[in-house]
Amino acid sequence: MQKRRQLTTLLATALMAATLTQAANGTPASAADPAPGVADLTQDLDKILNASNLAVARSGVVVKSAATGEQLYAQDAGKIFLPASNTKLLTSAAATDTLGLDYRFTTGVLSSGRRAGSTVVGDLYLRGTGDPTMLAADYDALAAKVAGAGVKLVTGELVADDTWFDDVRLGTDWAWDDEPYYYAGQISALTASPDTDYDAGSVIVSVAPGDKAGAPAKVTTTPETDYIKIENHATTGAETDVLVNRVHGTNTVVITGTVAGTYDEWVAVNDPTGYAASLFRKALANHGVRVLGATGRGATPAEAKSVAERQSMPLGELLVPFLKLSNNMHAEILTKAMGRKVSGKGTWDAGLAVTTAFAKANGIKNVRLRDGSGLSRLDGVTPGELTAYLITLRAKPWFTTWYDALPIAGNADRFTGGTLRSRMRGTAAADNVHAKTGSLTSVTGLSGYVTSADGEPLVFSILTNNYLTGNPKTTVEDAIAVRLAQFKRDTPVDATAQLRSAPPAGEDLGLECSWVKPAQC
Numbered sequence: 001m002q003k004r005r006q007l008t009t010l011l012a013t014a015l016m017a018a019t020l021t022q023a024a025n026g027t028p029a030s031a032a033d034p035a036p037g038v039a040d041l042t043q044d045l046d047k048i049l050n051a052s053n054l055a056v057a058r059s060g061v062v063v064k065s066a067a068t069g070e071q072l073y074a075q076d077a078g079k080i081f082l083p084a085s086n087t088k089l090l091t092s093a094a095a096t097d098t099l100g101l102d103y104r105f106t107t108g109v110l111s112s113g114r115r116a117g118s119t120v121v122g123d124l125y126l127r128g129t130g131d132p133t134m135l136a137a138d139y140d141a142l143a144a145k146v147a148g149a150g151v152k153l154v155t156g157e158l159v160a161d162d163t164w165f166d167d168v169r170l171g172t173d174w175a176w177d178d179e180p181y182y183y184a185g186q187i188s189a190l191t192a193s194p195d196t197d198y199d200a201g202s203v204i205v206s207v208a209p210g211d212k213a214g215a216p217a218k219v220t221t222t223p224e225t226d227y228i229k230i231e232n233h234a235t236t237g238a239e240t241d242v243l244v245n246r247v248h249g250t251n252t253v254v255i256t257g258t259v260a261g262t263y264d265e266w267v268a269v270n271d272p273t274g275y276a277a278s279l280f281r282k283a284l285a286n287h288g289v290r291v292l293g294a295t296g297r298g299a300t301p302a303e304a305k306s307v308a309e310r311q312s313m314p315l316g317e318l319l320v321p322f323l324k325l326s327n328n329m330h331a332e333i334l335t336k337a338m339g340r341k342v343s344g345k346g347t348w349d350a351g352l353a354v355t356t357a358f359a360k361a362n363g364i365k366n367v368r369l370r371d372g373s374g375l376s377r378l379d380g381v382t383p384g385e386l387t388a389y390l391i392t393l394r395a396k397p398w399f400t401t402w403y404d405a406l407p408i409a410g411n412a413d414r415f416t417g418g419t420l421r422s423r424m425r426g427t428a429a430a431d432n433v434h435a436k437t438g439s440l441t442s443v444t445g446l447s448g449y450v451t452s453a454d455g456e457p458l459v460f461s462i463l464t465n466n467y468l469t470g471n472p473k474t475t476v477e478d479a480i481a482v483r484l485a486q487f488k489r490d491t492p493v494d495a496t497a498q499l500r501s502a503p504p505a506g507e508d509l510g511l512e513c514s515w516v517k518p519a520q521c
Helices: 002-024 036-048 084-099 136-148 272-286 315-324 328-343 348-361 383-393 399-405 414-420 472-486
Strands: 058-065 071-075 106-111 114-116 119-121 124-127 158-161 202-208 218-222 229-232 241-246 252-259 263-268 295-297 305-311 434-440 443-451 457-465
Touching (some): 084 348, 241 263
Antiparallel strands (some): 058 071, 106 124, 114 119, 443 457
């Protein structure tokens, strides 16, 4: 009897120690063994993460119940990882909370001096606040409003006012050789986009074959603009092998190679302010408004009077192209917009301070942000805290709108599935997983929400750094997400046949599809 009491005491002491350890690690204590489904899940995720291409890499993976916060799986939960575009989970939520779903960007036309009939005796100001949705057609409509207000002549200059933001155009840590590409476009309070993906500060350069083999290729731009200079050395050939490159620090675009069919390249312009002003000046001329002076730069005088104005769609709608297509420029513009609202400074430092404070108030204590999009290789977050953050966001009044704007696995519609539209098709994760993708060279991530086979809401974060071969998107991220969609607490499941073994023909999952722009995204 004495030995039995001693054994009981030892077991109780051990159980208490285990309970305290679980509590210290943030894992709810349980006197029972894990449910069969949980143990089975752990075994399967361990197998997935034992992939040979991860041997030299680092993977942080955390899965939690969104309903209770219970941690169901963890590997390196507290380690810092590069998040790539998973950074947008922080930026988008902070912007929604700070600016509000009804926030709109305003682009205005104002005049200084006096009005004499149809003449503005003074300058005409084009003032922006960062609207990434301004198309050439919108500048045309704005010019039409100016003409409709009875203005036919401006004796002074057309002054571009981009002072809502500072004049720092590129992120501190961005690679210089990314500068010609639309996904690393320059940030300005005055900008323009070529289409309704709203890639601010870019132009589409289209290269088409000529009339016969060997003939010069035909080059056009969308929108039509003479702001960039085209040097066309491309010719018509039997295959399309063409390079479109903007010369560093200039607006000269050099085109070489051969084309057999039309090829489109999205090119970031140098100085979006000048680009936007040139589109507007051309539109004014088309509507019969003559500006005698040159195009200048400067702040709009406080006494200037409004002539015309255009407001963007509300932020609640902008979240869709922003998150579905992982638009880097939206992230950076919203970062500066937050800084402007909170501290009166449209700078990266001011905006990142807002995002960091929001993250820390909602479950992320260990975070380093150098930009809003995740292009920087100095951004850092832990998967454990990212999942805690995702749980906290569920209580926000704007959560449903934000959640619906996340990419949805396997949904072929581009503005529904977004960067996940070609992934996890035909699996339990399709039309189930709402998550943010992310990729840089040797970096990939997927973090978000999934509903289990039992109907239990789960959150997960999968961040992988430093892999050298075999992109982990399908073999790790998709495999884990599909397995979570199959998860049942009390029943082991056969997960061997669910994951689609190969992407559709022609699809390259080596990069997030928003980086390779054309049809597959």
